[in-house]
Amino acid sequence: MKSSGNKVRIAVFISGTGTNLKNLINFSKKNNLFKIKLVISNKRNATGLIFAKKNRINTKVYYLKAKLKDERKILNNLKKNKIKIICLAGFMKILSKNFIKKFNGKIINIHPSLLPKYKGLNTHSRVLDNNEKYSGCTVHFVNSKLDSGKIILQKKVKILQNDTSLTLQKRILKQEHKIYPKALRIILS
Numbered sequence: 678m679k680s681s682g683n684k685v686r687i688a689v690f691i692s693g694t695g696t697n698l699k700n701l702i703n704f705s706k707k708n709n710l711f712k713i714k715l716v717i718s719n720k721r722n723a724t725g726l727i728f729a730k731k732n733r734i735n736t737k738v739y740y741l742k743a744k745l746k747d748e749r750k751i752l753n754n755l756k757k758n759k760i761k762i763i764c765l766a767g768f769m770k771i772l773s774k775n776f777i778k779k780f781n782g783k784i785i786n787i788h789p790s791l792l793p794k795y796k797g798l799n800t801h802s803r804v805l806d807n808n809e810k811y812s813g814c815t816v817h818f819v820n821s822k823l824d825s826g827k828i829i830l831q832k833k834v835k836i837l838q839n840d841t842s843l844t845l846q847k848r849i850l851k852q853e854h855k856i857y858p859k860a861l862r863i864i865l866s
């Protein structure tokens with residue numbers, strides 16, 4: 678996918694803390710693969726926006742309350758910035774089928790479970806409630822069904838006896854930071 682000499686132009690969509698965003702920005706600085714040109718958030722106070730701005734990356738907030746209208750605006754912005762790949766990184770809104778079709782095969786997501794198990798929200802507490810031995814994280818392509826697109830990379834994480842949702846979430850997040858850049862390397866090289 679990488680055209681000679683040109684870094685692939687990426688947009689990252691966030692809703693919150695943005696540690697995956699931060700990690701991807703740092704990774705992008707150390708390699709020739711891609712450049713994050715745009716960060717989109719549905720929350721004005723998403724702390725990830727601060728880090729993006731510090732790195733002089735364009736940021737824009739779309740609340741997506743008027744979903745289709747905002748999605749049209751996002752698509753225009755993506756076009757203006759010549760974005761080739763969208764990385765969802767803790768983006769907690771579901772994109773419409775129409776939007777996904779427009780970027781077919783070019784949207785990837787990170788999810789904090791071993792998909793296809795534990796799609797959706799509150800993964801860690803559900804995993805613990807079910808006394809699973811392992812959980813983990815998954816980078817996958819986004820299709821029109823929630824957390825169901827083709828898997829690019831996964832990492833298993835062992836559940837410890839005293840794990841709480843928070844301790845498990847922290848351990849899995851560390852692994853997320855390893856596999857998201859790797860997954861991008863896989864699809865871009």
Ligand code: GAR
Pocket residue numbers: 691692693694695696697698725766767768769787788789797850853
């Ligand atoms: C990450 O754990 C990510 O896997 C999860 O949100 C967190 C965002 O953290 N995403 C989802 O649950 C998507 N359904 P971050 O803002 O620090 O990158």
